[in-house]
Amino acid sequence: MYELSQKFKNLKPSAVREILKATGAPGMIAFAGGSPAVEAFPCDEVKKVTAEILDDDPVSALVYGVSEGYEPLRNTVKNWLKKRENIGTDNDSVIITSGGTQVMDITTRILTSQGDTVICEEPSFIGSLNCFRSHGCRLAGVPIDDDGMNVAALENAVKSNPNAKFIYTIPNFQNPGGTTLSLEKRKQIYNIALKNNLVILEDDPYGNLRVSGEKIPSIKSMDKNGIVIYAGSFSKILAPGIRVAYAVVPDKTAPSFTIGKQVSDVHTGLLNQMIVSKWFDEYDVDMHIKKIRKIYSHKLNLMCECLDKYCSGFITYVRPKGGLFIWAKLPDNVDMLDYVSRLLKRNVAVVPGTAFMIDDEKPCSYIRVNFSTPSDEDIVSGVKIMGETAKIYG
């Protein structure tokens, strides 16, 4: 009988994945997901622009498109990013992808060979870590402080991994850590990458979901040397089911990135791309972002209030300035997986912190709690159950 490749055998279902499966059961209070708030979807706007596209020019939405993406959307995103974030130079290309994860996938494909190393924050987004692993890459984790990646540890990781090809970072409201990389550290990391011939893969799905504090310039906005690939997405500001995201890619890498896109899925659905493009044409996206931030601000405040009220003395956390998640620490003497299982039995689903670690067998006292998906009622009753369940540990 045939065998699977070694790199996929290593991706076998773990204890954590079994817990994750159970979190989707009906009646579950959904603190485990990473979905944006449903009430933030501009449903009527999507409906209107979709109808217009299929009324005016259905064939254009149904034929094959080019791998780089739908030209009007590429231009719109390019101008929007320049104006809003000062991202992109004449030596960068915007390439449309099918969701943000595809940027990680294509980047890994074009920059690494099997056995190469990716340097990443630890903890980090499980989807990206598995993506890197699926290409046969080793992961070198760098711990995070309250202001993002620990720079001394990063320098060590770079030194001890001569076959590292890129540094992966989620600079804003990190998943799961909730931390934001300081400006000073962004500059330091850029210089470390430059000095060591490394690419930076800057994954920024949450940057627009800031609810407090001042915006910090992206690493890509400092990229005079063409070493940063920036991943942005419409999953969190429009809707994830649309599966439209984008990469800003330096010239050196853009032709290969395009081939990488072509061999992955030829191109992103044209109807999907045209919906986003027309949404920009007909609506004020910046205003929409302002509006949905209020939703997230409210939900984050409510979640923090409840944690402080019901879980004080048990759970500690650094309040994030945006994003979707709270990275909550349990007391050192508590068995985190036991706590998570007990919550599950009471229909509250959170993600065990081990899921975001490079070695998910190592002990970890964190859980990730999502505040964007649940309703206000669920936030209150879910955190109450978290507090009640904590009492078992005395």
Added chain:
Amino acid sequence: MYELSQKFKNLKPSAVREILKATGAPGMIAFAGGSPAVEAFPCDEVKKVTAEILDDDPVSALVYGVSEGYEPLRNTVKNWLKKRENIGTDNDSVIITSGGTQVMDITTRILTSQGDTVICEEPSFIGSLNCFRSHGCRLAGVPIDDDGMNVAALENAVKSNPNAKFIYTIPNFQNPGGTTLSLEKRKQIYNIALKNNLVILEDDPYGNLRVSGEKIPSIKSMDKNGIVIYAGSFSKILAPGIRVAYAVVPDKTAPSFTIGKQVSDVHTGLLNQMIVSKWFDEYDVDMHIKKIRKIYSHKLNLMCECLDKYCSGFITYVRPKGGLFIWAKLPDNVDMLDYVSRLLKRNVAVVPGTAFMIDDEKPCSYIRVNFSTPSDEDIVSGVKIMGETAKIYG
């Protein structure tokens, strides 16, 4: 400065790719593409079901979905394939992908390691060949006869490539060869794969576009041993811009295939999947296929008539029984690339046969001519120009 991975350096633009670029210029007679006929798109049906989805339940189309695909569509495809093609057993899973190429991509990812070999027909679809290459795979080509893959050559390729992991075949109306694998050879290839612990990747985007002859059972329909991954697509029977395709995957491989999908793009757009699902619910897809076959039959007949009238003595070909392409042979003394360039200058775009070869520097006297994209007028005037241009060679 950082470097690209070796496997991507090998995918550098070739002379062929430069010609391909030019084929998209405006005013060009499009014999180079692979698009289905625009008049075959059910535009009104897509418009109607899309409006219903966004009227009735927009949120379901906009949230995150599961990586395996939208459950109602998976079930519909499963039942449809069973009834129509006798494909799939209790030990198979249907997994929805973003276009057919993604099936090749995920299969390569989960079955091969860098340096492994993929056995494929030669010539074969350039998109799939580049996909295999992008994972660092070597290609071992097997020549095709009029009834598909040469079995003796396949046995040799298997023997001389102990690190081969799967056999890639397009059994129906092969791209670009136009040939259809005979029933006898399907059985032989299945047994060769079984004996040698190889998977068969059966890529069948064109099977529904048969215009003459009897349907031949797919290799997957004989798969009692769970060694065939079958790739089907809605690109050619509904519309390619929708980017919805599917894989039928044996149990042994399905969990890894799902992870491969997850790390590629999380899931295929939900609106896209719901459009296809509702299209099945509200319309008679088998009847639609019958209808569009008439379009293809007409176009193929017209193209063959013209070739026989204007290019007789210069171009020879085996008339395909379906699909989108004619694989046309030039006289041995004609410089194929010179002929293709001369056609381009006269605004007729065909694909040089070298594009479909494993080594695209080797001489090749074939061109691929597409009959599904051009209008009737363009077919007539384009082939006329092909005939006039041929006269240069005396």
